[in-house]
Amino acid sequence: MLRSKRSEYTTAAILMAPFVVIYGVLFVYPTVKMVQLSLTNAPLIGAGTWVGLDNYYRLASDRLFSVAVWNTVYFVILSVVPSTLVAMLVALGVNRLKGWTQSVVLAAFFLPYILPVSVVFRIWSWMFDKDFGIAQNAVQLFNNGQHLSIFRTIPLFMPAVAFVTVWWLLGFNVLLFIAGLRNISTEIYEAAGLDGASRWAQFTRITWPLVWPVTVLVFTINLILQLKIFDQVYLFANGGRVGATMVMVQYIYLAAFQVNKGGLAAAAAVVLFVLIVVLSVLQFQLLKARGAR
Amino acid sequence: MAAKNGEAAAPHVELRRVTKRYGPVTAISDLSLAVDKGSFTALLGPSGCGKSTLLRMIAGLEPITAGQCFIDNLDVTDVPPAQRRIAMVFQSYALYPHMTVRQNIAFSLSVAGQPRKVQNERAQEVARILQLEPYLDRRPAELSGGQRQRVAIGRALVRKPEVFLFDEPLSNLDAKLRVQMRLELAKLHADLGTTMIYVTHDQTEAMTLADKIVVLDKGVISQVGSPLELYNAPANKFVAAFIGSPSMNFFPVDIAAINGRTASVVLPGGRTVEIDIATGAGARSAELGVRPEHLTVVDPKDPAATFAGAVAIIEHLGNSTILYVETAVGQLIVEGEGDLDAKSGQTVGLRLNQSHARLFGATGATL
Amino acid sequence: MSASVERGADLTTPLASRRLARLRRFDLVGLAVTLITLAAAVLWAFPLYWGLVTTFKPEYEIVRPGVQLWPEHFTLENYLHVLLQTKIGLWYVNSLITSGAVTIIVVMMSAGAGYAISQLDFPGRRFFWWMILASFMVPVSALIVNHFILMSQFRLINTLAGVVGPQLVYGPVTVIIYKQFFDSVPKDFREAAVMDGSSELQLLFRIYLPMNWGVTTALAIITFIGAWNQFLWPFLAISSEDKMNITVGITQVHDAFGVSYGRDLAVAMLAAMPVAVIYLIFQRRVTQAIMLSAGIKG
Numbered sequence: 015m016l017r018s019k020r021s022e023y024t025t026a027a028i029l030m031a032p033f034v035v036i037y038g039v040l041f042v043y044p045t046v047k048m049v050q051l052s053l054t055n056a057p058l059i060g061a062g063t064w065v066g067l068d069n070y071y072r073l074a075s076d077r078l079f080s081v082a083v084w085n086t087v088y089f090v091i092l093s094v095v096p097s098t099l100v101a102m103l104v105a106l107g108v109n110r111l112k113g114w115t116q117s118v119v120l121a122a123f124f125l126p127y128i129l130p131v132s133v134v135f136r137i138w139s140w141m142f143d144k145d146f147g148i149a150q151n152a153v154q155l156f157n158n159g160q161h162l163s164i165f166r167t168i169p170l171f172m173p174a175v176a177f178v179t180v181w182w183l184l185g186f187n188v189l190l191f192i193a194g195l196r197n198i199s200t201e202i203y204e205a206a207g208l209d210g211a212s213r214w215a216q217f218t219r220i221t222w223p224l225v226w227p228v229t230v231l232v233f234t235i236n237l238i239l240q241l242k243i244f245d246q247v248y249l250f251a252n253g254g255r256v257g258a259t260m261v262m263v264q265y266i267y268l269a270a271f272q273v274n275k276g277g278l279a280a281a282a283a284v285v286l287f288v289l290i291v292v293l294s295v296l297q298f299q300l301l302k303a304r305g306a307r
Numbered sequence: 308m309a310a311k312n313g314e315a316a317a318p319h320v321e322l323r324r325v326t327k328r329y330g331p332v333t334a335i336s337d338l339s340l341a342v343d344k345g346s347f348t349a350l351l352g353p354s355g356c357g358k359s360t361l362l363r364m365i366a367g368l369e370p371i372t373a374g375q376c377f378i379d380n381l382d383v384t385d386v387p388p389a390q391r392r393i394a395m396v397f398q399s400y401a402l403y404p405h406m407t408v409r410q411n412i413a414f415s416l417s418v419a420g421q422p423r424k425v426q427n428e429r430a431q432e433v434a435r436i437l438q439l440e441p442y443l444d445r446r447p448a449e450l451s452g453g454q455r456q457r458v459a460i461g462r463a464l465v466r467k468p469e470v471f472l473f474d475e476p477l478s479n480l481d482a483k484l485r486v487q488m489r490l491e492l493a494k495l496h497a498d499l500g501t502t503m504i505y506v507t508h509d510q511t512e513a514m515t516l517a518d519k520i521v522v523l524d525k526g527v528i529s530q531v532g533s534p535l536e537l538y539n540a541p542a543n544k545f546v547a548a549f550i551g552s553p554s555m556n557f558f559p560v561d562i563a564a565i566n567g568r569t570a571s572v573v574l575p576g577g578r579t580v581e582i583d584i585a586t587g588a589g590a591r592s593a594e595l596g597v598r599p600e601h602l603t604v605v606d607p608k609d610p611a612a613t614f615a616g617a618v619a620i621i622e623h624l625g626n627s628t629i630l631y632v633e634t635a636v637g638q639l640i641v642e643g644e645g646d647l648d649a650k651s652g653q654t655v656g657l658r659l660n661q662s663h664a665r666l667f668g669a670t671g672a673t674l
Numbered sequence: 675m676s677a678s679v680e681r682g683a684d685l686t687t688p689l690a691s692r693r694l695a696r697l698r699r700f701d702l703v704g705l706a707v708t709l710i711t712l713a714a715a716v717l718w719a720f721p722l723y724w725g726l727v728t729t730f731k732p733e734y735e736i737v738r739p740g741v742q743l744w745p746e747h748f749t750l751e752n753y754l755h756v757l758l759q760t761k762i763g764l765w766y767v768n769s770l771i772t773s774g775a776v777t778i779i780v781v782m783m784s785a786g787a788g789y790a791i792s793q794l795d796f797p798g799r800r801f802f803w804w805m806i807l808a809s810f811m812v813p814v815s816a817l818i819v820n821h822f823i824l825m826s827q828f829r830l831i832n833t834l835a836g837v838v839g840p841q842l843v844y845g846p847v848t849v850i851i852y853k854q855f856f857d858s859v860p861k862d863f864r865e866a867a868v869m870d871g872s873s874e875l876q877l878l879f880r881i882y883l884p885m886n887w888g889v890t891t892a893l894a895i896i897t898f899i900g901a902w903n904q905f906l907w908p909f910l911a912i913s914s915e916d917k918m919n920i921t922v923g924i925t926q927v928h929d930a931f932g933v934s935y936g937r938d939l940a941v942a943m944l945a946a947m948p949v950a951v952i953y954l955i956f957q958r959r960v961t962q963a964i965m966l967s968a969g970i971k972g
Contacts, residue, residue, distance in 0.1 A: 018387070025874040026796035033787035033849065034802070036779075041809060041843045044820035051820065058819070059826055107711030110704065121957065122715040125722065128953040128960075129946045130903035130921040136942035137725040140935055146737050148724060181721065186964060193965050213703055235968065242815045245905045249925060263815060263906075270819045271910065279819045287816040294811030368865050389871035401862035405884045415870035418880075466870070 048287070051280035058276040069281035078257060079282065082265040085172065089243055089261060092176035094236045101184050102229060105191030106221070120192075124185030131182075131245040138178045139165070139250065165250045171259045175250055179240070187232045194228030195221070227301070234297040241290055262286050317380055319344035319502045320365060320470055325374030327360055327526075334360055335526040337374075342470075342504055342519075347496050349513035350506045352523035353549070358506045359474055361523070365504065366395050366472055379469065394463030395472040398479065400455050402447040402462075408434070409443040412461045433461045436498075452480050453488060460495070473505040477512060489515060510550050514538070522546050544594065544671040553599050553629055557667070558636035560595045570666060570674070575636045578613060580661045584674040593674060594667045599629070599642035601660040604649065612656030614639065618649050632657060729753065729940040736935050752940035761915055762944060765923040768834060769948075772908070772919055773901035775838045780848055780897050781890060788852025789878050793864070803853075809846045815906060822910055836911050837919065841901055847967045848893050855886045892963035895956050899949050920945045 052069055056062025073079045108119055126134065141149045144163040153162050164174045198221065206216050244263035251259045260268070262282065270279035318341035327335040335357045342348045350358040363369040365376060367388035375384045383391050402411050410417070412433055413426040434440045437457040447455055456476060463471060476492075477485045493516055496503055507513055513520045514534045522529040522537065522545070530542040541547035547555050563571040563579060570584050572595060582595070607615045616634030628647040632639050632655060641657060649655060666674040728736055729752050731745040756762055790796070791803050821840040822831070830836030859882060867881055883890065908919045918926065924941045953960055 022794055022874065023796050026790045026794040026799075028875075029786035029790040029794070029878075030796075030802065032779075032783040036783060036842050037805075037809070037846075040821070040824075040840055041814070041817075044817045044824055045812070047823070048817060048820045051823075059823065104711065104714060107707055107714070110708060111711065117957070119711065119715040121954070122719040124961075125719070125950065125953065128899060128903075128949050130949070131905050132921050132925045133942040133946040135925065136938055137721050140725060140728065140939055141721055143935070146935065148741060151741065181718070184718075186968075189961060189964050190968050193968075231968070238813075242813050244815070263818075266816070266819060267910075270822070276819065276823070283816040283819055287813060290813040290816070291811055298811070366869065368869070388865075388869045393869075395866070395869055397862050397866060399860070399862050401860070401866035403863065403867075403881060403885075405887070414867070414872075418867075418870055418872045418876055462866075462870070 045287075048280050048283055051277055052284045054277045056276045057274045058270050058279075060276075062277055065277065069278050070285075072278060073281055073285065078260060079265055081257070082260045082262045082282075085259060086241060086243065086261045089172055089176055089247070090237060090240045092173055093179045093240055094233060096176075097180045097184060097187055097236055098229060098233045100180065101187030101232065102191050102225070104184065105188045105195060108188065109192055109195045120185075120188070123188050126182050127185035129182070132249065134178065134182045135246060135249040138181075142174065166254050168255065168258050171251070171254075175246055178250075179243075179246060182246075183236070183239075187236065190232050190235075191225065191228055194225050194231075198224045231301060234293075234300070238290055238293055238297065241286070241293070318342055318377075319346075319379060320504065321377040322361065322365065323375045323377065325361075325364060325376065326372045327357075327364065327369065328372045333526075338526070338528060340521060340528065340531075342502060344502055345500050346518045347503045347505065347516055349517035349520045350504065350523060351508070351510060351513040351520050351549070352529075353508055355525070356523040357526040358508075358523050360526075362395075362472055362474055362504060362506045365470075366393060367391055368395075391470075392468055393470040393472060394466045394468035395474065396456075396459045396463050396476045398475045400447075400459040400476075400479075402455055402458055404447055407444050407446060408439060408450070408458050408461075411447065411458055412439075412465050414462065415466050429465050430461075433465045436464065437461050453484050456480065456488060457491075469502065471501055471503040473503065475507055476505075477507070477509070485512075492516060511552065514550070522549060540673075541665070542673055544596065544667040544673075547596050547665065547667070547673070551598060553640045553642060555596045555598050556602070556639045557594050557596050558639075559592060560666075561592050562590050562666075565590070572666065574613065574659075576614070580613070580659065580664070582661060582664050582666050584666055586674060590666075590668055590674060593669070595664055596667055597659060597664040599640045601663040602639060602641045603658045603660065604630070604641060604643050604647060605656040605658050607654050607656040609656050609658070611658050613659040614657045615654060616657070618651055618653050618655060621649055621651055630655070725939050726943060729936055729943050731936060733934060733936050752934075752936035753944070756937055756941045756944065760941065761918075761923065762920070762941060764916055765918055765920040765945075766948075768917060769902055769919040769921070772834055772837045772841075773898050775834075776841045776901040777894050777898045779838075779842055780845060781894050783842070784848035784852050784893070785878075785883060785890065788849045789856055789882060791849075792853045792856035793877070793882075794874065806846050806849050809843075810850065814840075814844050818907065818910060821907070825911060831911055832913050832917060834917060837908050837917075840907055841904060845897060845900070848897065851889065851893060851966050852886075855889050856882055859885060888959070888962070889966075891956075892959040892966065895952060895959050896963035896967070899952060899960070902949050 053064060053066060054062040055065045055068070104123060108116060108123070111119055139147075141147050142164045144150070144161050144166075149164075150161045153164070154160065162170075164170050202220055203216060206220055211219065242263055243261050244267070247259060247261050248264055248267075256264075263286065266279045266282045266286070268279075269275050269282060320342040322338060322340040324337050324339055325335060326333065326337055338361070340361065350361055352358050360369060364371050365378075367383070367386065371384055375382055377383065378391055378393070403414065406414070409427070409430045413421075413430040416426045416429060430443065431440070434443055437460060439454065439457055439461060442450060442454060442458075447458065450458065456479075459476070473492075477488055480488060489512060496516075505513070505516060517534060519531065520534060520537055521531045524545050530537060530546045532540075537546055537550050541550065544557070548557070558575065560575070561573045563573050565571070565584070568583060568585070569581050570590075570593075572580050572582050572593075574580060574595075605612050614632075614634040614636065616632040616639070618630050619633050619638065620631040622629040622631075624645070626645045628643045628645060628649070630641040630643065630647075630649060632641055634657070639657060668674050727743070727745060730748050730750070731742070732747055732749045732751065735742065735746055787802075787806075791799055791806075817840070825831050825836040825839060828836070830839065863881055863885075864877065867877055872880070902919075903921055904919070905921050908922045912918050912922065915923070915926070924938075924945050
């Protein structure tokens with residue numbers, strides 16, 4: 015189409031300017047600075063001197079950092095796997111419902127996702143409250159009739175937080191699974207039914223293979239999301255032995271804002287950064303290779 | 308419009324030696340085309356022949372790789388579409404779904420900053436011409452196909468263009484509606500007298516609507532002429548085959564002798580007929596083309612019968628009957644009267660009306 | 675099989691009765707699945723219900739042993755206390771301002787950039803698109819340290835503007851979504867409008883945006899909810915109670931109440947209410963937005 019090049023460039027400049035400015039200042043620049051900072055021994059605010067890879071060596075030998083990494087991985091496994099599986103089962107169930115029932119049921123599963131983390135925290139610390147929480151009725155059965163402070167019992171901390179996280183975020187995954195299930199045309203099931211396939215056979219030979227790409231998608235999205243966990247771990251651990259249940263972003267927070275070691279925090283951030291980028295790229299390639307959308 | 312006293316009227320729209328390349332592919336090469344003022348010119352051809360490309364080059368939606376485009380003797384080759392004083396009706400109509408009919412029609416005025424009052428007046432006027440007044444406040448989704456088409460025309464009309472461009476506007480309509488809209492378009496042209504350039508692959512549309520048809524084949528002009536010229540005097544086999552429904556019959560023949568403007572043609576089966584030709588020096592073999600209506604059904608034993616064969620299929624249209632007859636030269640399509648009595652499997656004789664037959668040479672050009 | 679012959683035929687043949695039995699079993703499994711799903715939904719909604727119901731109980735009832743699914747004495751005293759004795763009003767306003775600002779800026783910026791990349795041709799177009807896709811894979815929360823440093827350099831720590839800033843880059847997905855939607859507008863519309871004399875900006879505002887209005891609404895809602903729920907950055911950036919957003923506020927000041935379950939939960943419910951209401955009203959749009967942004971992540 016014939017159009018004046020000059021006016022096109024001008025319009026493009028006007029339309030792109032806000033984006034370029036905002037992303038330049040608030041994304042590109044901090045990223046560059048982060049890498050730079052990680053190579054110095056600066057405090058949070060202020061200058062420091064160049065120390066090369068010193069911070070990274072420190073991280074490698076810092077017990078707390080390895081605890082943070084391990085806890086993060088542990089948490090991810092505890093939350094992502096059940097979350098994906100349960101979401102798929104729920105989606106299979108919800109997909110069979112119709113109309114009004116389906117909307118209400120879907121809302122029941124999805125509403126938690128809309129809530130801010132602090133509200134989720136309040137609800138569940140009340141549910142598990144050591145003295146008066148309703149969940150203690152069940153805890154008593156397993157604990158010789160005694161109440162237990164779930165979030166102060168170190169071995170139970172991560173599983174409990176993972177459990178809460180699954181409750182919180184399931185709706186998102188359910189939605190994705192439903193979208194995936196809806197993409198399977200009902201005609202395929204009808205044809206299979208006419209061919210005499212049993213319910214189970216239909217599931218294993220039709221549903222499962224066709225929903226596999228969505229399963230991979232949900233799994234990897236959650237994986238990458240949960241590596242960045244901070245909010246609920248911080249909130250539930252507050253007042254307890256924070257060191258034992260630390261996660262990576264928490265470590266960054268601690269290093270920067272409590273110990274005032276900006277350089278070290280930046281190094282930890284870079285490690286997390288690289289880890290997630292690598293996984294994201296892998297995810298992208300994995301999904302592309304499978305020919306998913 | 309007719310030229311005055313032998314002085315040739317300057318063409319209204321002219322493409323001079325235009326070439327269109329898409330990367331390594333050349334779609335159109337060195338093509339020249341002239342459209343007269345006030346005429347209804349059809350660009351006709353099968354898919355991929357370049358007709359839409361030509362239209363879009365005239366519109367300014369496609370850049371011209373080489374060559375020039377003139378509108379009213381002004382070089383508009385580098386002029387943006389909005390300034391060419393033309394308007395286009397798209398195949399899909401491209402009606403803005405979120406605007407009412409009124410807003411769709413008045414869009415160009417609104418873009419130009421015309422006051423609301425002017426916009427409404429002009430939209431009203433156009434709606435009246437196209438009988439769209441009751442629909443002015445509806446959205447395109449609420450309209451029927453024919454109504455949408457009229458809105459698309461209205462949107463073009465409101466700009467008071469010098470040239471109307473139509474890109475296969477009737478192809479999205481059902482058969483009956485197509486006939487109706489054809490009449491409306493013909494009436495529109497008669498009323499407005501504006502130059503119209505119309506792209507289509509449907510030869511019936513071209514034949515019924517156009518004063519002049521430009522037949523295109525793979526980016527090259529096959530022939531330019533009035534409908535009857537193209538029908539009765541096709542310049543080559545492509546035009547002869549494309550125009551006319553049911554289409555012309557073709558079969559190979561040998562040329563026994565050429566005497567001036569007559570060729571003695573040997574038909575398969577041995578008979579010799581005399582066919583008028585224009586040129587033909589040195590041709591030994593050719594293809595003979597004859598239209599279905601120029602074959603008459605006769606008794607197979609009639610000595611005047613040129614061919615004989617069994618009727619494979621009969622189509623009764625009421626006002627005519629189409630027969631598909633398997634003969635020694637292949638399947639021949641024959642068009643006869645509506646009350647023609649024939650049965651499938653019956654052997655019939657066909658008499659060739661040789662004054663209407665044509666010879667086509669090896670390259671396809673008419674001899 | 676000779677299924678069509680037997681359809682509607684005599685129901686006493688062995689084949690037909692086997693089929694009937696299978697049908698009955700069929701329904702049983704289906705019914706069981708449905709019931710399980712419904713039960714799961716009830717269980718899932720229970721914690722919310724339980725939290726909500728607790729807020730309407732007086733404190734002595736809350737700490738009583740035993741499970742009371744409905745308040746014996748329905749009371750609003752928890753809410754009244756919270757509304758009158760805390761800065762919740764201020765927090766609401768702060769949340770409204772920051773979430774609103776983030777939403778408006780992000781939507782405008784994304785629509786503009788998305789349109790430019792989709793429809794215009796300019797030097798660096800491919801580069802910017804690649805950068806957006808790349809930034810999508812990058813965890814923005816790893817940047818908190820440098821965001822803090824940057825905001826303090828601009829002296830925006832402990833201000834609402836400072837809270838808004840870094841949040842603007844939390845969602846490059848909006849640009850991607852806009853670009854994809856603009857790409858999908860058929861070329862015909864553009865050509866028709868250009869022939870009518872429209873400029874690029876007119877095209878954006880009068881054709882492309884209005885034709886994709888649903889996307890804008892969906893993205894706005896989801897951006898708003900996301901901004902409202904932000905914890906980490908507002909937590910870091912704000913230190914004075916007056917400027918907190920509500921998500922942070924409710925966790926920071928509960929000590930002032932002592933241990934009062936009813937009030938803690940009441941303030942949480944109040945924090946959740948706006949986004950819950952938005953969701954319930956705009957359920958379809960939220961769902962659509964989620965699916966869009968996940969579709970991109972693939």
